[in-house]
Amino acid sequence: MYCNKCGSYIPSKRTVCSNCGTPVPDPSAPAPAPVVETQPEKRPNGIAIAGLVMGILTIVFCWVPGLPVLTGLLGLIFSIAGIAKKNSRAKGAAVTGLILSIAGTILSIFVMGAILVPQVNKYMAKAEEAKSYLQTMETSGTD
Numbered sequence: 001m002y003c004n005k006c007g008s009y010i011p012s013k014r015t016v017c018s019n020c021g022t023p024v025p026d027p028s029a030p031a032p033a034p035v036v037e038t039q040p041e042k043r044p045n046g047i048a049i050a051g052l053v054m055g056i057l058t059i060v061f062c063w064v065p066g067l068p069v070l071t072g073l074l075g076l077i078f079s080i081a082g083i084a085k086k087n088s089r090a091k092g093a094a095v096t097g098l099i100l101s102i103a104g105t106i107l108s109i110f111v112m113g114a115i116l117v118p119q120v121n122k123y124m125a126k127a128e129e130a131k132s133y134l135q136t137m138e139t140s141g142t143d
């Protein structure tokens with residue numbers, strides 16, 4: 001018979017082509033099992049997990065001034081990278097991370113508003129008080 005690969009003549013008793021080393025198919029051997037179409041390997045998506053962790057941190061620490069800006073931004077970046085990654089096992093985690101990052105950032109804005117607005121109002125009221133006080137001093141002084 002002749003080699004499938006290089007076409008060299010192979011004596012019938014040989015099992016391997018002497019020219020290229022290709023194994024000779026044995027006609028008496030059972031047909032090889034059909035190659036099962038395997039799913040592309042799904043690797044754990046570390047960046048998606050990082051996005052999820054950042055999203056959780058953004059929610060948990062939404063009351064800390066400044067921190068949600070950092071964790072929210074990182075969560076957003078990691079989550080989008082995790083979603084964009086192909087064959088990702090943790091795509092769900094990345095989507096969750098994205099939602100938590102956005103929600104946490106929005107929440108932190110409300111929390112900061114709730115803390116800051118009364119402070120600002122208090123300050124404005126004091127400033128107004130001081131202004132009117134100075135005005136009365138001014139008018140009484142010139143009189």
Ligand SMILES: [Zn+2]
Pocket residue numbers: 003004005006007008017018019020021022
């Ligand atoms: Zn050969």
